[in-house]
Amino acid sequence: MSVSVLTVADRAGVSVSTVSRALRGVPGISAVTRKRVQEAADELGYVVSPSASRLATGRTRTIAVVVPLLSKWFFAEVIAAAGRVLSREGYDVLLTELSTPELRAEFFGSPRLHGRSDGALVVALQLTPEELATLGAQGQAVALVGSERAGASSVRVEDRIGGLAATRHLLNLGHERIAFLGIQESPGSPLGGVPPAERLLGYRDALAEAGLPADPALELGVENTVDDGVAAMASLLTMADPPTAVVAASDELAFGALSTLRGAGLDVPADFSVVGYDNHEFARVVGLTTIDHSVADQGRLAAEALVASLAGQPAAVGRIEPRLVVRGSTAPPRRLRVGS
């Protein structure tokens, strides 16, 4: 029925051990027998049983990719990039979405990865020390995207620089009242833990650098959705002394802001400037000035770090430098153009 090493061994006139070694390129097999085995295997359409191989070796050649939410462009993009290098390196990708606190608790509450994967590529989740330890206890090598932990590889985005660049851009254009639309995770949201606060710090850096006061009223924190962007922008517009520009901590928030501005009959960038963050696939179409942080590279680097650490290399941390992408959503404030 099924063709196994034994079948191949018989056909090639060698032992199963020779077949195993020959097919995997293990040294100690002469070129001729290796070739003979290979041919026998090909003729029989032999393909090694992953289960058996995994049982015997204890290694699964599988990487678990863990994300909070699959349907967000950012995560999908990271996974796609990571998946490409993983499959190129011969690893299977085991996908896990932890979209609710319950799922997250359940996932980290039991050894769900035990014997299923050699490593975990965790995206965006801010792992508690216990959660990280749980992964370690399951024998997982760990690589992080969007956070850093001792003992795990990670790729770090210099978000502070990104926030700085975004804000500087607006300052250079002449804006003086610039709002910040930050991401504030609510307790029920999947990410959990500390939000990426560095972008906000960069924003403050820029203001300080320009000698401008930091107005707490201009720093908003909302859920990272287009809808929240819509609402936040609306609230900014109703301020007594509204800003003339906003830097959003994500493109989705920026999209929402743009929507509100357009709905209010305001012209972007003539009446109001918006800078996003992510360089979302739609940012270009919308003409959104934004911060690019090589999303795909984040996935790629994390995956590469993970396979490297599985190959015995020490944990590494890659760095990504965000860069400003100027498009049509930013311009000097109106007063500068009509006034003087």
Place this chain on the structure above:
Amino acid sequence: MSVSVLTVADRAGVSVSTVSRALRGVPGISAVTRKRVQEAADELGYVVSPSASRLATGRTRTIAVVVPLLSKWFFAEVIAAAGRVLSREGYDVLLTELSTPELRAEFFGSPRLHGRSDGALVVALQLTPEELATLGAQGQAVALVGSERAGASSVRVEDRIGGLAATRHLLNLGHERIAFLGIQESPGSPLGGVPPAERLLGYRDALAEAGLPADPALELGVENTVDDGVAAMASLLTMADPPTAVVAASDELAFGALSTLRGAGLDVPADFSVVGYDNHEFARVVGLTTIDHSVADQGRLAAEALVASLAGQPAAVGRIEPRLVVRGSTAPPRRLRVGS
């Protein structure tokens, strides 16, 4: 070191076979010993080795999810929904992205799923008979989203009805020259094979129904990207006798169309109406009238069909009825409002 069935067996004072049966709920074990085994396992923190279990049973309790492109919202959404039911049913999700013709050929050219998964959930790919057969030869149960094949479960979207509804909506508003922005896969694109032509058919149905001639010049076929939507819309606007409305075969195309219209200084919907297709997460924000076809349900249904067929049920085909979602991108044509 590692705790195995044997460890648990010793601890509970029973044989390994009893442990195995007790833990899996196999009948033939008394309640008391089952409980004793369970406790021993808990105390030891025992967790069964998937590899060993898979080797012994021949079943992997894993489903391979195959998509053309991960970073597209539609696919991510389908996967997410499918993943939720699969993990609920105790299946692991093995993710495979076939983003290029090369990857696709490679995937179907070798038994890459052999022994890795019990079934494959194939999204959007238009499988050739050979490709489908390859999956079958690897012992995979198959469920399809976005296509139908004999012998495989699938979920079918009544796209013809969707196309009809979209076009009817515009006709009812008084439009008479309505363009169709269709999806035409180029040879290098990941989907391959026949594009979803039913939406176009529905469009034609509606025109015929209204006694309107079908103008081939109004039927465009482009790659399914925002950029192509932008370009296609631009070409429509340069026509000698341009349409007053367009139904796009996808929301992404519609987004592109909207972008072009806005760039041309035209008002939507006053000057031009646009209907999309998908009910993309951003459609609501943009105020795009579109056709909703329960994307998440598609993933859910396909996954359910797949686990059902793995449980011995015959292949089933679920049906999804698209429905019109009216938002702000559609209105009567200008002539009807200014003119008479």
Place this chain on the structure above:
DNA sequence: CGCCCTATCGCAAGCGCTTGCGAAAGGACT
């Protein structure tokens, strides 16, 4: 020409779990 080394390969013991079959024990039944 004899000896030791090296390059190749086979033996067999696992890896940890599942499962058909037989054994034992306890009741029900006659």
Place this chain on the structure above:
DNA sequence: AGTCCTTTCGCAAGCGCTTGCGATAGGGCG
């Protein structure tokens, strides 16, 4: 009280592969 089911378990044979170790056969060397 003897017999025959049932229920509950244990035995042991796999599942298909990997790998340490020993065996064999040339080859180089003195």
